[in-house]
Amino acid sequence: MVTSIGAGIAGGASGRTARPIANTRFFTVMAFIMSLIVVAGFSLNLAMGRSTFISPWPYHLHGVVFMGWIALYLAQHITASTNNRRLHVTLGRAAYVFVPAMVATGSVLMIVAARRTGGPFFFHASEFLWSNLMLLWCFGGLAWWALRQRRYVGWHRRLMLCAMAILTGPGLGRLLPMPFMIPWAWTISTFVTFLFPVIGMIADLRREGEVHPAYWCGLGAYVATFAVSMALAYSPLGIAVSEWVVAGTPGAERPLEPFLPPGFQP
Numbered sequence: 001m002v003t004s005i006g007a008g009i010a011g012g013a014s015g016r017t018a019r020p021i022a023n024t025r026f027f028t029v030m031a032f033i034m035s036l037i038v039v040a041g042f043s044l045n046l047a048m049g050r051s052t053f054i055s056p057w058p059y060h061l062h063g064v065v066f067m068g069w070i071a072l073y074l075a076q077h078i079t080a081s082t083n084n085r086r087l088h089v090t091l092g093r094a095a096y097v098f099v100p101a102m103v104a105t106g107s108v109l110m111i112v113a114a115r116r117t118g119g120p121f122f123f124h125a126s127e128f129l130w131s132n133l134m135l136l137w138c139f140g141g142l143a144w145w146a147l148r149q150r151r152y153v154g155w156h157r158r159l160m161l162c163a164m165a166i167l168t169g170p171g172l173g174r175l176l177p178m179p180f181m182i183p184w185a186w187t188i189s190t191f192v193t194f195l196f197p198v199i200g201m202i203a204d205l206r207r208e209g210e211v212h213p214a215y216w217c218g219l220g221a222y223v224a225t226f227a228v229s230m231a232l233a234y235s236p237l238g239i240a241v242s243e244w245v246v247a248g249t250p251g252a253e254r255p256l257e258p259f260l261p262p263g264f265q266p
Contacts, residue, residue: 024081026203027157031077034168034196035070041171058112062105066167069098073164095147103140107133111245118251122178122185125256126242130233131186131226138225139166142218155214158200162218165196182258190226194219 072094079088110132113119119128146159172192178185197219201211232238239256246252 023203023207024077026200027161028077028081030161030196030200031074031164034164035074037168037175038070038171039067041174045174056112056116058105058109062109065098065101065105069102069167072098073160092147092150095143099140099143099147102143103136106136110136114242115246115249115251118246118254120173120178121254121261122182122258124183124186124233124258125246125251125254126239127186127230127233129242129245130238131190131229134225134229134232135166135169135190135222138222139163142166142221149214154212158197158212158214159218161200162197162215162222165193166222168193168196179260179264182260185258187230194223197222 072091075091076088076095079085079091110129114125114129118125142159142163146156146163149155149159169189173185173189176185176189176192178189181188197215201215201219204211204215233242242256243252
């Protein structure tokens, strides 16, 4: 496998990697499924009154950038599936702005949310802060890597799918019964997002007889980042940093551990 990874990076790869249009349907379907999960999660929260438009400006700024990225992600798959290469390349340039904007606005939002509320009650406050931030930066790294591999379609598509899988977490977290998953809510919701790259691996096995190395790299980076983020979140240093971030704010008023609010009704 190491040999195949090296060959893929150095040469742009195998026959699979070099075919620009092959297997487009699978990636387009996956793009729509992942995007639908994100939109459905946020829409459900809004419809049930769990969220509101009356929020500080970082929420709105990140929301605009976040949904803009979803629209761009879908547009890129549509242009690829219709073989509209010129528009695909033109729109692709916007990703070089959106990826750092996603990381920047998301990072600000995580700090604001931690200080404002301490994060959702069904998450440990420290894991919410540390893991959210580190996974967001993992998304940025994978997405940027995918952009740099755009000439090698096999790598580009699969790395971007792994990056996008990370972003399904907020949507899934709003669709799953998180309070009933305490104290494993964060871990379970993250593990569910691993399924999207795994589905891609299975599709590769069925179609090609082997898993493209981009999935091993992308999912491997994702799993490793999650593991490190959780270790940091529960370490003495991680706890101390989390408490320092929220000190003197409403976020410090909630316990670090996940809990059910008094009078909670499912």
